[in-house]
Amino acid sequence: MGFLEGKRYLIVGIASKKSIAWGIAEAMHKQGAELAFTYQNDKLKSRVVGAAEEFGSSEALCFPCDVASDEQIEAVFSGLAKQWDGLDGIVHAVGFAPAEELDGNFVDVATREGFRIAHDISSYSLVALASAGHEMMKGRQGSILTLTYHASQQTVPNYNVMGLAKASLEAGVRYLAASLGPEGIRVNGISAGPVRTLAASGIKKFRSMLDANAAKAPLRRNITIEEVGNCAAFLCSDMASGITGEITYVDAGANTVAMADE
Ligand code: NAD
Ligand code: 0WE
Numbered sequence: 001m002g003f004l005e006g007k008r009y010l011i012v013g014i015a016s017k018k019s020i021a022w023g024i025a026e027a028m029h030k031q032g033a034e035l036a037f038t039y040q041n042d043k044l045k046s047r048v049v050g051a052a053e054e055f056g057s058s059e060a061l062c063f064p065c066d067v068a069s070d071e072q073i074e075a076v077f078s079g080l081a082k083q084w085d086g087l088d089g090i091v092h093a094v095g096f097a098p099a100e101e102l103d104g105n106f107v108d109v110a111t112r113e114g115f116r117i118a119h120d121i122s123s124y125s126l127v128a129l130a131s132a133g134h135e136m137m138k139g140r141q142g143s144i145l146t147l148t149y150h151a152s153q154q155t156v157p158n159y160n161v162m163g164l165a166k167a168s169l170e171a172g173v174r175y176l177a178a179s180l181g182p183e184g185i186r187v188n189g190i191s192a193g194p195v196r197t198l199a200a201s202g203i204k205k206f207r208s209m210l211d212a213n214a215a216k217a218p219l220r221r222n223i224t225i226e227e228v229g230n231c232a233a234f235l236c237s238d239m240a241s242g243i244t245g246e247i248t249y250v251d252a253g254a255n256t257v258a259m260a261d262e
Pocket of ligand 1: 012013014015016018019020021039040044065066067068092093094095096121147148149191192193194195196197198199200
């Protein structure tokens with residue numbers, strides 16, 4: 001019997017089989033969880049319905065949700081409440097900044113509108129989902145999980161405004177943990193090492209970043225979405241009942257190294 005048997009989670013952020021959210025859904029499904037899903041737009045609907053089928057859920061548990069829209073976020077939980085009498089957790093695996101912000105020297109490419117969008121989609125959306133979704137988690141020791149990246153703490157070329165948005169997201173994890181802790185709801189983040197997903201596909205020199213990261217990491221390799229998935233399943237489960245407001249690194253140790261050997 002899996003350690004998530006009888007638990008129900010909402011997965012936000014599947015765009016393809018390479019998505020970190022896909023790896024998380026797979027790991028949670030293996031542990032017996034029941035899953036619901038959202039898709040950003042109609043273009044991604046079939047991918048997400050495919051994920052639902054693969055992980056034992058029907059299309060009725062797939063909801064449209066552009067996280068820029070409060071109405072769509074509300075509609076997800078009112079739709080979910082018609083099928084489930086409660087919810088045990090939310091996985092937030094969403095990040096976005098306009099592409100022009102992620103290519104060039106920070107001061108040259110930064111704009112007010114790019115900053116607004118990056119922080120809205122990548123950071124505020126966690127707060128919005130928590131605000132709209134916590135009612136359904138009442139009395140169930142719920143768990144909220146997001147995905148972040150170490151460029152929130154130390155600079156990475158071209159990550160630019162996303163680094164600021166991830167720093168805000170990580171502060172959001174702590175404030176939401178303080179806010180929802182009295183309801184028994186835990187809020188955590190996983191800081192993942194680089195993975196080739198759709199969100200990474202447009203990024204210049206991503207291959208050499210992967211290679212440099214593998215060379216620096218104590219484990220001398222990059223991580224997989226399966227490894228992020230297993231950590232996510234643990235953090236969302238009752239086995240992690242004492243952990244909240246925390247950022248856990250799944251990065252083969254790369255963030256712990258100040259100077260690479262060789
Ligand atoms: P991905 O492209 O597979 O997933 C990103 C998701 O964000 C997509 O499903 C997309 O639909 C969704 N999204 C973007 N804008 C949205 C909006 N307005 N409304 C709703 N959804 C929206 O890429 P991924 O790498 O799996 O990204 C998932 C998370 O992991 C992100 O927060 C990302 O920052 C984080 N992360 C990624 C890496 C990496 O190297 N790939 C490393 C660390 C953290
Ligand atoms: O969080 C991310 C991806 C963030 C991302 C990617 C895109 C590409 C397409 C946000 N917005 C967009 N907007 C687009 O139009 N990662 C951690 C992966 C990533 O992205 C980088 C990285 C790494 C690692 C960008 C620059 C440098 C390193």
